[in-house]
Amino acid sequence: MSRILTLQPLTAAAFARFGEVIEPAQARRTFPINAGTAQRFHDLARIDPGADGRVALGWVQAQPRALPFAVRLLERHPRGSQAFVPLGPARWIVVVADSPEAEPLAFLAERGQGVNYAPGVWHHPLIALDAPTDFLVIDREGPGDNCDEVMLAQVWTVAP
Amino acid sequence: MSRILTLQPLTAAAFARFGEVIEPAQARRTFPINAGTAQRFHDLARIDPGADGRVALGWVQAQPRALPFAVRLLERHPRGSQAFVPLGPARWIVVVADSPEAEPLAFLAERGQGVNYAPGVWHHPLIALDAPTDFLVIDREGPGDNCDEVMLAQVWTVAP
Numbered sequence: 490m491s492r493i494l495t496l497q498p499l500t501a502a503a504f505a506r507f508g509e510v511i512e513p514a515q516a517r518r519t520f521p522i523n524a525g526t527a528q529r530f531h532d533l534a535r536i537d538p539g540a541d542g543r544v545a546l547g548w549v550q551a552q553p554r555a556l557p558f559a560v561r562l563l564e565r566h567p568r569g570s571q572a573f574v575p576l577g578p579a580r581w582i583v584v585v586a587d588s589p590e591a592e593p594l595a596f597l598a599e600r601g602q603g604v605n606y607a608p609g610v611w612h613h614p615l616i617a618l619d620a621p622t623d624f625l626v627i628d629r630e631g632p633g634d635n636c637d638e639v640m641l642a643q644v645w646t647v648a649p
Numbered sequence: 650m651s652r653i654l655t656l657q658p659l660t661a662a663a664f665a666r667f668g669e670v671i672e673p674a675q676a677r678r679t680f681p682i683n684a685g686t687a688q689r690f691h692d693l694a695r696i697d698p699g700a701d702g703r704v705a706l707g708w709v710q711a712q713p714r715a716l717p718f719a720v721r722l723l724e725r726h727p728r729g730s731q732a733f734v735p736l737g738p739a740r741w742i743v744v745v746a747d748s749p750e751a752e753p754l755a756f757l758a759e760r761g762q763g764v765n766y767a768p769g770v771w772h773h774p775l776i777a778l779d780a781p782t783d784f785l786v787i788d789r790e791g792p793g794d795n796c797d798e799v800m801l802a803q804v805w806t807v808a809p
Binding site: 511512513516522523524526527528529530531532533534536538543544545546547548549550551552554572574575576577578601605614615617623625626627630 | 687689694706707774
């Protein structure tokens with residue numbers, strides 16, 4: 490039996506226990522730079538590579554997935570945070586859960602919203618929509634295994 | 650008297666002594682992820698917040714500047730690296746110099762190319778082109794002054 494996950498808007502409040510929503514509106518400080526020709530939205534996420542890691546920058550080119558989408562697995566990175574920011578205003582889907590046994594939450598990211606998963610947060614791998622989408626990834630490089638993956642006992646379905 | 654800077658293509662080789670060009674082609678490792686539905690271009694830049702800093706993530710909304718553009722000042726961040734990646738395939742201009750006394754180099758970034766300035770590299774503040782452009786900024790938060798700015802004795806002009 491497959492259970493249905495209804496997409497909800499990606500808001501900082503709803504996502505707070507999993508990490509941060511990366512978008513200008515979530516800046517802790519905002520100020521003009523470059524003689525007023527630009528505006529900086531500062532310090533949007535807790536980028537955390539752990540005590541023995543360093544921050545690594547990656548680029549992912551993701552093929553779009555179709556809805557309904559079956560959520561069969563989750564992963565987590567216990568040793569560091571992991572942020573994804575689409576390189577443009579693409580829509581994509583963020584699936585997170587408090588544990589592999591809990592009901593996941595499915596968020597629709599829009600308008601270029603990114604997310605930063607806090608260390609250890611269970612999440613589904615990238616789900617691009619609509620078109621091939623490039624993402625910048627800010628995560629961790631360092632010693633030790635940093636990816637746990639689990640197949641779920643229950644398949645969930647993200648509804649269109 | 651104003652001297653002319655001719656725009657050159659932003660290549661990893663030409664930019665190497667200032668930092669890294671951030672684009673998929675510069676990945677140290679490339680591999681499929683997410684059951685083959687995405688490709689990861691890994692570890693694109695030496696993100697360095699210094700021994701006493703942490704990596705901070707910012708978002709900048711920059712107004713476009715017109716060419717010819719007068720380069721009157723440079724800045725540097727001695728305590729950490731600073732990366733800029735446009736959130737989309739926008740063109741922009743990267744101006745760097747070996748010192749405030751040296752002739753700057755002016756690069757045209759295209760196709761979504763970003764750059765990471767190594768700690769202490771003299772560079773001009775963001776120069777967007779064509780349209781308002783959003784950038785992701787990956788730099789440093791931490792104790793101590795981390796921005797030196799100098800007015801140049803000689804004005805340089807980036808030619809169209």
